[in-house]
Amino acid sequence: MGCGAGNLTNHLLNMGCSVIAADVSTGFLNLISKKFEGKKVKTFELNGKNLDGIEDSSVDFIATYSVLHHIPDYLATIQEMIRVCAPGGVIYIDHEQNNEYWLHKSEYLEFKRKAQKINLKKFFVLSNYIGKVKRIFNPKYANEGDIHVWDDDHIEWDIIDKIMSEKGLKKVLQNDFLLYNKNYKEHIYYEYKDICTDMRVTAYQKNL
Numbered sequence: 769m770g771c772g773a774g775n776l777t778n779h780l781l782n783m784g785c786s787v788i789a790a791d792v793s794t795g796f797l798n799l800i801s802k803k804f805e806g807k808k809v810k811t812f813e814l815n816g817k818n819l820d821g822i823e824d825s826s827v828d829f830i831a832t833y834s835v836l837h838h839i840p841d842y843l844a845t846i847q848e849m850i851r852v853c854a855p856g857g858v859i860y861i862d863h864e865q866n867n868e869y870w871l872h873k874s875e876y877l878e879f880k881r882k883a884q885k886i887n888l889k890k891f892f893v894l895s896n897y898i899g900k901v902k903r904i905f906n907p908k909y910a911n912e913g914d915i916h917v918w919d920d921d922h923i924e925w926d927i928i929d930k931i932m933s934e935k936g937l938k939k940v941l942q943n944d945f946l947l948y949n950k951n952y953k954e955h956i957y958y959e960y961k962d963i964c965t966d967m968r969v970t971a972y973q974k975n976l
Contacts, residue, residue: 770835866968
């Protein structure tokens with residue numbers, strides 16, 4: 769769900785899975801078709817609203833990585849993932865900010881302040897300056913088009929958990945972790961990785 773350039777697709781294929789690579793971008797889907805030609809993968813163009821075209825209870829494992837916060841009605845997407853998930857199947861959600869990220873705890877703010885390297889390259893990227901200008905008129909403008917990444921508008925895990933439970937899915941995995949960034953000072957990251965977190969991965973299994 770949101771296959772992009774195919775990192776997760778490649779991982780699943782290497783595990784022996786037959787994969788449906790789904791995305792709203794035809795460019796990415798064409799890339800997937802060429803990149804994995806001859807392998808057990810087919811592409812599916814998302815319409816941005818639902819998973820029409822995929823049968824109820826037909827998919828054993830549904831995975832999404834750093835995607836939900838890009839979707840305006842992400843809860844409708846959760847409902848659709850549940851619909852197409854087969855009995856006994858698993859819905860896996862990774863790389864989304866956790867609840868702790870929005871609490872702005874002193875430990876996390878301290879980590880961010882200490883860990884960040886000075887990245888001189890960013891001063892030579894034109895889009896960064898364009899973004900600064902756009903944020904004067906729209907404080908929530910993001911260069912990458914993120915949607916749910918604000919204190920008053922973000923992924924709400926309690927609601928996701930409630931929907932999953934009501935639809936007969938049991939949480940079988942939850943791991944909150946501190947995301948590593950190449951612009952972090954490595955020794956600072958390892959100093960704080962067991963003190964604070966900012967990301968979550970979860971998995972829910974549908975009842976048989």
